[in-house]
Amino acid sequence: MAALTNSRNTPEMADGGRIRVYPVEANTNIYLGAMVALNAAGNAAPASATTTTANAQKVIGRAERMHHGTPGQNAINNPGAAGAISIVARKGVFMFANDGTIGAAQVGLACFAVDDNTVGAADRASGASVQQYAAAGQVVAIDSSGQVWVDFWHQATSAA
Numbered sequence: 001m002a003a004l005t006n007s008r009n010t011p012e013m014a015d016g017g018r019i020r021v022y023p024v025e026a027n028t029n030i031y032l033g034a035m036v037a038l039n040a041a042g043n044a045a046p047a048s049a050t051t052t053t054a055n056a057q058k059v060i061g062r063a064e065r066m067h068h069g070t071p072g073q074n075a076i077n078n079p080g081a082a083g084a085i086s087i088v089a090r091k092g093v094f095m096f097a098n099d100g101t102i103g104a105a106q107v108g109l110a111c112f113a114v115d116d117n118t119v120g121a122a123d124r125a126s127g128a129s130v131q132q133y134a135a136a137g138q139v140v141a142i143d144s145s146g147q148v149w150v151d152f153w154h155q156a157t158s159a160a
Helices: none
Strands: 019-023 028-030 035-038 044-046 058-066 075-077 086-090 093-098 110-115 118-120 134-142 148-151
Touching: 019 058, 028 044, 035 110, 044 086, 058 134, 093 134
Parallel strands: 093 118
Antiparallel strands: 019 086, 028 075, 035 044, 035 058, 058 086, 093 148, 110 118, 110 134, 134 148
């Protein structure tokens, strides 16, 4: 499309895109409260470490509920074909476990999904040559228990 030459009515997504529905990857279990990521095929899966950049994930938020499921029901698609069920993921600021690398100095910086329940300060394990962890969001605060408040609205692609 061409650049604007006049004003435009630009539609806004309902709820600002805070809540979205995604198809679940084949043979996958997503537990409520988990960090959810999209894989290369565009299907939802629990956030996890990858071994190549070709398998990179994009963290999309916290698992809220199974779409058209019973309240409190986890998204269990195992066995199941990709897209057989869907998960509702929510963006926001949520608390996750700290892998021990995030402290007060990381507040305001990016953090990375080590797994579906844990964030860390680096995008890869010590000694790894490729990025293994997807950007989860921005560190908002460290709870008195040492857990990390993560803002899923603000994601970066490089380590802090």
